Amino acid sequence: MSFLSTPLRQHITAISEQNDTPFFVYDLDALYAHLKPLTEQFVVKLWYAVKANPLSKVIQTLDKAGFDFDVASSGELDQVLRQGVAANRVLNTGPAKSKKQIQHFLSQGVRTFVAESLNQVAWLNQAATEHQVQLRILLRVQLRWPDGEKNPLGGDSLTPFGLGLEEWQQLRIQDYPALNFVGLHIFQWGNMLSTEKLAELWSQMITPLTNLAEQLGFTCQILDLGGGLGIPYTTDADRLAWPKLVDALATIKAAAGVEELWMELGRYAVGEIGHYVNPVVEQKLNYGEHQLIVAGGINHVLRPAVTNQAFPGELLRQSSAPSQDFLVHGPLCTALDSLGKHSLPEDINEHDWVVFSQCGAYGYTESMPFFLCHELPAEYVIEQGQVVCVRKSQNAASYLV
Ligand SMILES: Cc1ncc(COP(=O)(O)O)c(C=O)c1O
Known part of the structure; x- marks a missing residue:
């Protein structure tokens, strides 16, 4: 099975003929077709987690499809505002909200925040008082399960995201008159591909969360379940069905008794609309293993090194040669630069390109582009059937000082 439709393969082939270095392609037509049905329901309000891919054209497409925007830095906020999105459609999450960043957000008109520490609550209140505004605040909760009970999160590792129940219980909401405490946020899972598992996980969060709001003395009007909806990285993996998820979310919303359910996706x-297209440098046989060296690696797509999960790869050209397993390596002088094991036609050679799919989220901007001074990849979009280059490839001289 291929992750590339025939027209997409044709577009990518045409782009490859004008390039000799790696590039990304984002299919905005497929993106819009995927997103539009997601917002056509009344159960969950959807925000786009800009960190997944902050490309302007991607943000514009999310905007057109009816998403609002979750940003985690001043850079992401400015990028969203530059696309003409109003600040009242922006939510700020993230563990590092400095006083300076909070000032910037308030001066730009953002009024909705997920607070992740007691300091953040105090600093948001102080800044809101100075600006003479009221802010909507959700508290981010980090849950742990008592010893001996089945832990739905699968582990109790400490993260900087939010605070535990005991820590939040110290909060006296009456001390922060510029803040309206409207809800709770929880997000401690990732890339989930089973609606049943998600529903089970979410349902176990409800009692501790509603108890916390009651103890703190506010009505939990909004429950924000973050992200964590997965996409398949192999052709045989499960796939989430949106209508089934919406049914599960409706059950959670009713059980939690909240007016609004939010997610930032x-x-x-x-994830599924981005492809990373990579020239082959050579293949070689080493200790009996077939190795394929490609021009771009974790300098452009870091994720395989941090998750140990490859993006699915296939040969761009059609070949009738039998396939064999290749260990695919990028150009960096570290063994970490592995793009995984892939079954590819045995005649693959230095004139070929490998296309890695499912690279639309946590691709280029999550990577380490300067290491070893290779070219920065070009970025192309396909919009209304037309290919547009939104960023040309740049060589190292353009960024080295
Ligand atoms: C607060 C928050 N919400 C949503 C997301 C998006 O998660 P996902 O890509 O799993 O949808 C992230 C990702 O790190 C996040 O930090």
């Missing part, structure tokens, strides 16, 4: 929103 990253991977599920944009």
Whole structure:
């Protein structure tokens, strides 16, 4: 099975004929077709987690499809505002909200924040008082399960995202008159491909969360379940069905008794529409293994090195040669630069390109582009059937000082 439709393969082939270095292609037509049905329901309000892919054309497509925007830095905020999105459609999550960043967000008109520490609550209140505004605040909760009970999160590792129940219980909401405490946020899972598992996980969060809101003395009007909806990285993996998910979310919303359910989607929103297209440098046989060296690696797509999960790869050219397993390596002088094991036609050679799919989320901007001074990849979009280059490839002289 291929991740490339015939027209997409034709577009990518045409682009490859004008390039000799790696490039990304984002199919905005496929993106819009995927996103539009997601917003056509009344159960969950959807935000786009901009960190997944902050490309302007991607943000514009999410905007057109009816998403609002979750940003985690001043850079992401400015990028969203530059696309003509109003600040009242922006939510700020993230563990590092400095006083300076909070000032910037308030001066730009953002009024909705997920607070992740007691300091953030105090600093948001102080800045809101100075600006003479009221802010909507959701508290981000990090849950742990008592010893001996089945832990739905599969582990109790400490993260900087939010605070535990005991820590939040110290909060006296009456001390922060510029803040309206409207809800709770929880997100401690990732790339989930089973609706049943997600529903089970979410349902176990409800009691501790509603108890916390009651103890703190506010009505939990909004429950934000973050992201974590997965996409398949292999052709045989399961796939989430949106209508089934919406049914599960409706059950959670009713059980939690909240007026609004929110999610900020990253991977599920944009992951499937990006492709990373990579020239082959050579193949070689080494200790009996077939190795394929390609021009771009974790300098452009870091994710395989941090998750140990490859993006699915296939040969761009059609070949009738039998396939064999290749270990695919990028150009960096570290063994970490592995793009995984892939079954590819045995006649693959230095005139070929490998296309890695499912690279629309956590691709280029999550990577380490300067290491070893290779070219920065070009970025192309396909919009209304037309290919447009939105960023040309740049060589190292353009960024080295
Ligand atoms: C607060 C928050 N919400 C949503 C997301 C998006 O998650 P996903 O890409 O799994 O949808 C992230 C990702 O890190 C996040 O930090």
